[in-house]
Amino acid sequence: QVQLVESGGGSVQAGGSLRLSCAASGVTYSRTCMGWFRQAPGKEREGVAIIYTGDDSTVYADSVKGRFTISQGNSKNTVYLQMNSLKPEDTAMYYCAARWAAGGGYCYPRLSRSDFGYWGQGTQVTVSA
Numbered sequence: 001q002v003q004l005v006e007s008g009g010g011s012v013q014a015g016g017s018l019r020l021s022c023a024a025s026g027v028t029y030s031r032t033c034m035g036w037f038r039q040a041p042g043k044e045r046e047g048v049a050i051i052y053t054g055d056d057s058t059v060y061a062d063s064v065k066g067r068f069t070i071s072q073g074n075s076k077n078t079v080y081l082q083m084n085s086l087k088p089e090d091t092a093m094y095y096c097a098a099r100w101a102a103g104g105g106y107c108y109p110r111l112s113r114s115d116f117g118y119w120g121q122g123t124q125v126t127v128s129a
Helices: none
Strands: 003-007 010-013 018-025 033-039 046-052 057-060 068-072 078-083 092-099 123-128
Touching: 003 092, 018 033, 018 092, 018 123, 033 068, 033 078, 046 068, 046 078, 057 068
Parallel strands: 010 123
Antiparallel strands: 003 018, 018 078, 033 046, 033 092, 046 057, 068 078, 092 123
Protein backbone atom coordinates (compact mmCIF):
# COMPACT_ATOMS: atom_id res chain seq x y z
CA GLN A 1 0.00 0.00 0.00
CA VAL A 2 1.44 3.34 -1.05
CA GLN A 3 1.56 6.05 1.60
CA LEU A 4 2.91 9.58 1.42
CA VAL A 5 3.71 11.35 4.66
CA GLU A 6 4.44 15.06 4.73
CA SER A 7 6.05 17.12 7.46
CA GLY A 8 7.58 20.53 7.98
CA GLY A 9 4.68 22.91 7.62
CA GLY A 10 4.09 25.75 10.03
CA SER A 11 3.67 29.48 10.45
CA VAL A 12 6.26 32.02 9.43
CA GLN A 13 6.48 35.72 8.72
CA ALA A 14 6.85 37.04 5.21
CA GLY A 15 10.42 36.69 4.01
CA GLY A 16 11.01 33.62 6.13
CA SER A 17 11.76 30.04 5.15
CA LEU A 18 10.31 26.58 5.66
CA ARG A 19 11.33 23.14 4.50
CA LEU A 20 8.75 20.49 3.68
CA SER A 21 9.51 16.79 3.58
CA CYS A 22 7.66 13.93 1.97
CA ALA A 23 8.44 10.26 2.45
CA ALA A 24 6.77 7.65 0.26
CA SER A 25 6.45 4.06 1.38
CA GLY A 26 5.14 1.02 -0.45
CA VAL A 27 6.52 2.22 -3.79
CA THR A 28 8.18 -0.47 -5.87
CA TYR A 29 10.18 1.78 -8.15
CA SER A 30 13.06 4.09 -7.28
CA ARG A 31 12.49 6.35 -10.27
CA THR A 32 9.35 8.33 -9.71
CA CYS A 33 7.83 11.74 -10.22
CA MET A 34 7.19 13.28 -6.84
CA GLY A 35 6.42 16.76 -5.73
CA TRP A 36 4.11 19.31 -4.29
CA PHE A 37 0.77 20.87 -4.96
CA ARG A 38 -0.98 23.46 -2.83
CA GLN A 39 -4.51 24.57 -2.21
CA ALA A 40 -5.57 27.84 -0.64
CA PRO A 41 -9.09 28.33 0.74
CA GLY A 42 -11.56 28.85 -2.06
CA LYS A 43 -9.03 28.05 -4.76
CA GLU A 44 -8.21 25.03 -6.85
CA ARG A 45 -5.25 22.82 -6.10
CA GLU A 46 -2.25 23.97 -8.12
CA GLY A 47 1.12 22.47 -8.91
CA VAL A 48 4.13 23.94 -7.16
CA ALA A 49 7.14 21.78 -8.01
CA ILE A 50 7.81 18.29 -9.32
CA ILE A 51 11.02 16.27 -9.55
CA TYR A 52 11.82 13.14 -11.50
CA THR A 53 14.03 11.17 -9.15
CA GLY A 54 15.68 9.29 -12.00
CA ASP A 55 17.68 12.29 -13.22
CA ASP A 56 16.72 15.19 -10.92
CA SER A 57 14.85 17.01 -13.67
CA THR A 58 12.39 19.48 -12.21
CA VAL A 59 9.53 21.80 -13.05
CA TYR A 60 8.29 24.77 -11.03
CA ALA A 61 5.27 27.00 -11.05
CA ASP A 62 6.17 30.50 -12.24
CA SER A 63 5.00 31.94 -8.93
CA VAL A 64 7.70 30.09 -6.97
CA LYS A 65 10.64 30.06 -9.36
CA GLY A 66 13.76 31.43 -7.74
CA ARG A 67 12.29 31.05 -4.25
CA PHE A 68 11.48 27.34 -3.89
CA THR A 69 13.77 24.40 -4.51
CA ILE A 70 12.70 20.78 -4.78
CA SER A 71 15.23 18.02 -4.18
CA GLN A 72 15.36 14.36 -3.42
CA GLY A 73 16.84 12.86 -0.30
CA ASN A 74 19.30 10.04 0.13
CA SER A 75 16.50 7.76 1.20
CA LYS A 76 14.52 6.19 -1.59
CA ASN A 77 11.45 8.16 -2.57
CA THR A 78 11.96 11.07 -0.21
CA VAL A 79 11.67 14.62 -1.48
CA TYR A 80 12.05 18.05 0.06
CA LEU A 81 10.74 21.48 -0.76
CA GLN A 82 12.89 24.33 0.48
CA MET A 83 10.79 27.47 0.53
CA ASN A 84 12.57 30.79 0.89
CA SER A 85 11.37 34.39 0.70
CA LEU A 86 7.89 33.27 1.60
CA LYS A 87 4.98 35.55 0.82
CA PRO A 88 1.47 35.71 2.30
CA GLU A 89 0.14 34.40 -1.00
CA ASP A 90 2.09 31.18 -0.40
CA THR A 91 -0.32 30.38 2.44
CA ALA A 92 -2.03 27.09 1.63
CA MET A 93 -2.29 23.42 2.44
CA TYR A 94 0.63 21.73 0.73
CA TYR A 95 0.17 18.21 -0.58
CA CYS A 96 2.80 15.72 -1.61
CA ALA A 97 2.00 13.70 -4.72
CA ALA A 98 3.63 10.79 -6.50
CA ARG A 99 3.35 8.87 -9.74
CA TRP A 100 5.52 6.61 -11.86
CA ALA A 101 5.66 5.23 -15.33
CA ALA A 102 4.68 1.66 -16.10
CA GLY A 103 7.59 -0.61 -15.25
CA GLY A 104 9.42 2.21 -13.49
CA GLY A 105 10.58 3.90 -16.69
CA TYR A 106 10.98 7.60 -17.42
CA CYS A 107 8.39 9.85 -15.83
CA TYR A 108 8.09 13.34 -17.34
CA PRO A 109 7.83 15.89 -14.54
CA ARG A 110 4.91 18.23 -15.03
CA LEU A 111 2.47 20.14 -12.87
CA SER A 112 -0.67 18.38 -13.98
CA ARG A 113 -2.84 17.39 -11.04
CA SER A 114 -4.67 14.74 -13.03
CA ASP A 115 -1.40 12.87 -13.63
CA PHE A 116 -1.02 11.98 -9.97
CA GLY A 117 -2.77 9.11 -8.29
CA TYR A 118 -1.13 9.15 -4.89
CA TRP A 119 -1.46 11.95 -2.39
CA GLY A 120 -0.46 12.75 1.15
CA GLN A 121 -2.75 14.22 3.78
CA GLY A 122 -1.27 17.68 3.49
CA THR A 123 0.66 20.05 5.70
CA GLN A 124 -0.38 23.63 6.38
CA VAL A 125 1.87 26.56 5.54
CA THR A 126 0.83 29.97 6.83
CA VAL A 127 2.75 33.12 5.97
CA SER A 128 1.84 36.31 7.78
CA ALA A 129 2.55 39.80 6.49
